[in-house]
Amino acid sequence: MRNTSIFVAEPLTPGVTSFFAVERLLAVGDTANQSHQIVDLRGFGRALLLNGRVHRCQLDGATHHEILAHPALVTHPDPRRVLILGGGTGGVLREVLRHAGVERAVVVEPDPTLVHHARKYLPDWSAGAFEDPRTRLIHSEVRTWLQGPGEAPFDVVIADLPEPLDGGPAARFFTREGFTAVSALLAKDGVFACGAGPAAITRPDLLAACRHTLKTIFPIVRTATVLLTTTLEPRGVVVASKGPDPKALNEAAVTARLEARDLFPRRYTARMHPALFEEPAWLLDRPTRVLEDAAPFAP
Amino acid sequence: MAWPPPNADTVMLETHTDALTSAFNAEEMLVWGRTAWQRYAVARVPGFGKVLFLDGKTQSAELDEYIYHEALVQPAMCLHPNPKRVLICGGGEGATLREVLKHPSVEKAYQIDIDGELIEVAKQHLPEWHQGSFEDPRSEVVIGDARVYLEAIEPGSLDVIISDLPDPMEDGPATKLFTREFFALVARALGKDGTFAMQAGSAALTHPDFFMRVTRTVADVFPWTRPCVTHIATYMEPWGFLVAGKSVDPLAFSAEELAARQAARGLKPRFYIPTAHLALLTAPEYIIEGIAAVEAPATDADPVLWTA
Numbered sequence: 001m002r003n004t005s006i007f008v009a010e011p012l013t014p015g016v017t018s019f020f021a022v023e024r025l026l027a028v029g030d031t032a033n034q035s036h037q038i039v040d041l042r043g044f045g046r047a048l049l050l051n052g053r054v055h056r057c058q059l060d061g062a063t064h065h066e067i068l069a070h071p072a073l074v075t076h077p078d079p080r081r082v083l084i085l086g087g088g089t090g091g092v093l094r095e096v097l098r099h100a101g102v103e104r105a106v107v108v109e110p111d112p113t114l115v116h117h118a119r120k121y122l123p124d125w126s127a128g129a130f131e132d133p134r135t136r137l138i139h140s141e142v143r144t145w146l147q148g149p150g151e152a153p154f155d156v157v158i159a160d161l162p163e164p165l166d167g168g169p170a171a172r173f174f175t176r177e178g179f180t181a182v183s184a185l186l187a188k189d190g191v192f193a194c195g196a197g198p199a200a201i202t203r204p205d206l207l208a209a210c211r212h213t214l215k216t217i218f219p220i221v222r223t224a225t226v227l228l229t230t231t232l233e234p235r236g237v238v239v240a241s242k243g244p245d246p247k248a249l250n251e252a253a254v255t256a257r258l259e260a261r262d263l264f265p266r267r268y269t270a271r272m273h274p275a276l277f278e279e280p281a282w283l284l285d286r287p288t289r290v291l292e293d294a295a296p297f298a299p
Numbered sequence: 300m301a302w303p304p305p306n307a308d309t310v311m312l313e314t315h316t317d318a319l320t321s322a323f324n325a326e327e328m329l330v331w332g333r334t335a336w337q338r339y340a341v342a343r344v345p346g347f348g349k350v351l352f353l354d355g356k357t358q359s360a361e362l363d364e365y366i367y368h369e370a371l372v373q374p375a376m377c378l379h380p381n382p383k384r385v386l387i388c389g390g391g392e393g394a395t396l397r398e399v400l401k402h403p404s405v406e407k408a409y410q411i412d413i414d415g416e417l418i419e420v421a422k423q424h425l426p427e428w429h430q431g432s433f434e435d436p437r438s439e440v441v442i443g444d445a446r447v448y449l450e451a452i453e454p455g456s457l458d459v460i461i462s463d464l465p466d467p468m469e470d471g472p473a474t475k476l477f478t479r480e481f482f483a484l485v486a487r488a489l490g491k492d493g494t495f496a497m498q499a500g501s502a503a504l505t506h507p508d509f510f511m512r513v514t515r516t517v518a519d520v521f522p523w524t525r526p527c528v529t530h531i532a533t534y535m536e537p538w539g540f541l542v543a544g545k546s547v548d549p550l551a552f553s554a555e556e557l558a559a560r561q562a563a564r565g566l567k568p569r570f571y572i573p574t575a576h577l578a579l580l581t582a583p584e585y586i587i588e589g590i591a592a593v594e595a596p597a598t599d600a601d602p603v604l605w606t607a
């Protein structure tokens with residue numbers, strides 16, 4: 001390693017810690033619930049760190065944004081009203097707004113400085129999405145907003161929040177009560193895409209528990225695995241639905257929907273859709289439990 | 300989790316590229332040394348169980364070696380309607396052999412590996428990997444060069460060939476085992492329904508070039524070649540394999556056909572369940588695009604080297 005003395009230490013498990021070399025530190029922010037940094041990493045380029053961990057990188061962040069947004073939006077036959085929880089970089093918002101039928105996209109991001117820093121240092125992630133007249137940006141703690149007066153209903157809800165590793169207030173989103181609040185905001189055929197942490201055998205517990213907990217609320221629950229390089233582990237996205245089933249869409253059906261919406265994503269494609277929702281054996285077998293406010297996720 | 304871990308007696312540092320270094324906390328060093336070909340160490344790492352390091356790189360771990368070895372072996376074995384004679388190139392730990400021997404039709408499983416000393420280390424220290432496979436009466440281990448072995452073999456005499464070789468370094472022994480000439484020998488050794496699979500290096504977005512070029516090279520020789528990608532937790536990367544067939548398109552193999560074949564053979568997969576086939580064979584778009592864009596296959600005169 002040359003010319004740097006700043007590293008991000010990513011403790012993946014008690015057995016291994018990986019060190020990313022930081023070339024430049026660009027922005028730092030802290031709120032009561034979350035801290036963030038924007039840095040340039042050697043080899044991986046610009047990156048957003050949340051709570052001290054690599055959340056998303058320039059190099060393959062777009063893959064993650066596409067798979068958080070498109071499978072759920074494609075699964076819904078006519079998504080018009082979309083809610084994004086977290087996602088203050090605008091990366092998911094940008095993908096949502098590419099669906100021509102979307103009339104309104106509400107972003108609830110707890111950290112206003114994150115949005116400010118992302119617009120300055122990660123401008124291609126949102127690429128003008130915050131200026132789109134369909135966008136409404138709200139700064140609020142997510143769970144508090146969900147239980148407030150709100151502006152339901154939504155056709156699709158997407159959660160793009162950091163892993164709740166510290167047992168703090170963020171953990172209260174990933175509970176039966178938190179997911180029930182999401183369900184209450186969804187319209188009849190509503191679809192919920194929940195970013196649910198690592199999809200790897202080394203750290204499968206948040207994903208397994210979210211999947212299991214969502215099954216107590218939604219009739220259809222499917223898990224997509226997002227292969228990534230920069231996070232050192234794939235990421236899981238649980239798609240929970242009140243009606244439409246992502247697994248019912250074959251390649252031809254996905255192609256038809258994408259074409260009807262004049263949408264041609266590069267990383268999420270119709271070819272990939274059927275395989276995306278094949279759940280790995282280690283996830284199916286994993287012993288788990290229902291997450292609750294009284295007993296939220298604890299790593 | 301604090302760094303350094305309080306129980307870190309020995310830290311194994313692995314540098315993936317200059318972007319990233321990983322520190323494995325070895326709570327116990329079980330064995331280490333050097334053969335004529337490579338350095339080796341077996342350490343116990345929390346959460347991973349035993350981990351085998353070769354030349355300072357993680358090779359496999361007790362936690363997830365089954366994912367690597369099933370992804371490597373099972374598609375090619377299950378695709379073949381009646382695999383009797385199988386050859387493994389490399390595969391020192393014996394887990395590749397273990398996966399092959401699970402198929403009851405197998406009459407003979409040859410393993411050709413250049414490093415006999417490492418096989419002895421594996422026999423003694425990695426029983427979780429080989430599970431006695433070296434002692435199976437169907438097994439025959441040959442110490443030598445896989446290229447020389449395939450040059451001498453009778454054409455059409457094998458059903459399945461599995462290549463589990465380290466990525467070739469400059470001037471290393473594996474350089475001539477990743478070229479079109481070598482894969483032509485592989486195809487020549489196989490019968491008409493023959494299948495071939497190999498580990499083909501990292502599929503990470505930062506350094507997928509080796510995997511892409513190897514896949515393109517095999518596709519020059521076999522009628523059907525499909526890239527396979529799955530995440531290997533111990534490598535902390537998406538990993539590339541490939542499966543090739545002389546008479547069948549591996550991608551056309553349905554979950555129902557696979558389930559029936561696994562049931563008929565009494566297989567109990569931990570990773571390669573019927574639905575895993577499609578997931579494994581659906582590589583990301585950057586891999587598909589990259590393979591199509593490869594300019595020239597690897598040849599003896601212009602080999603592909605692992606450089607990341």
